[in-house]
């Protein structure tokens with residue numbers, strides 16, 4: 001096993017979502033806490049990609065913000081065994097994260113100037129042109145503004161800016177979700193090529209298993225703030241262990257048998273302010289039995305790199 005660049009241990013993040021104080025007093029309402037991230041652990045080996053997948057609201061972005069230091073944890077630990085200066089983030093909406101009043105050249109140059117304030121102007125310009133070329137844009141694009149580009153090109157600008165900071169670790173929060181499918185594939189291929197060439201490590205977030213299938217070495221499936229299953233990618237697709245993972249897999253269009261009817265995802269995700277008792281997936285689970293409503297399944301100790309939090313699946317992990 002290669003060295004872990006990131007180790008996350010029993011990570012928790014709660015948000016106070018109480019009504020304002022006066023309303024609480026008048027209406028006699030208690031404080032309300034939302035458990036966005038509720039005891040999460042995973043490691044990422046250097047040079048690999050770990051993907052977090054799950055439906056909206058399961059806590060993916062909160063983990064991204066905890067890892068990058070934008071949020072403080074309410075509990076647990078994050079250990080980053082790299083240079084914190086060399087961690088960068090790529091967001092879903094490249095337009096919102098690019099300053100609309102700056103030319104692309106200035107956007108990409110900013111991290112270069114931060115790294116090396118003494119760098120001569122000609123050197124910065126040359127490096128900006130090189131970075132634009134690396135991400136498949138033209139050096140002439142440096143004089144344009146973000147609004148002059150398509151969504152896919154804007155995401156390339158974000159990637160060039162991230163690379164300018166000479167990263168070793170990138171947190172990518174739904175980097176291609178806003179893009180058309182064909183453009184999405186191009187940007188994902190670019191990210192894979194850069195990873196190979198530069199030895200980058202990715203924490204890659206997506207709600208879409210078909211996207212992470214081609215990106216991730218290891219996939220962690222999240223439900224209501226917890227990881228319910230974690231496996232190397234090929235194993236997860238070959239032998240999904242958790243009923244929720246199987247439900248997610250059933251919603252992926254099947255390339256070999258596109259005519260086969262796909263089951264729509266059953267049920268709503270409950271609120272993380274008042275999660276169901278026991279296994280929080282039990283109201284949607286086709287395999288639920290009495291124990292599931294009373295007890296919460298903890299993730300099993302690692303068996304051949306896979307761990308699952310489900311009473312029914314734990315009995316079948318020796319497949």
Ligand SMILES: Nc1ncnc2c1ncn2[C@@H]1O[C@H](COP(=O)(O)OP(=O)(O)OP(=O)(O)O)[C@@H](O)[C@H]1O
Pocket residue numbers: 015016017034035036054055056057058059060061062063207272
């Ligand atoms: N600053 C905040 N204050 C209160 N609640 C928050 C805050 N940030 C996130 N939450 C809540 O925490 C839960 C997890 O949110 P998060 O954004 O991490 O989910 P996500 O998996 O990234 O969802 P999506 O796929 O929609 O991006 C949600 O219920 C969300 O409403």
Ligand code: SF4
Pocket residue numbers: 242243244279280281282285286287288289292297309310311312313
């Ligand atoms: S613990 Fe029970 S409810 Fe939860 S996923 Fe497993 S079988 Fe379903």
Ligand SMILES: [Mg+2]
Pocket residue numbers: 060061062173
């Ligand atoms: Mg999110």
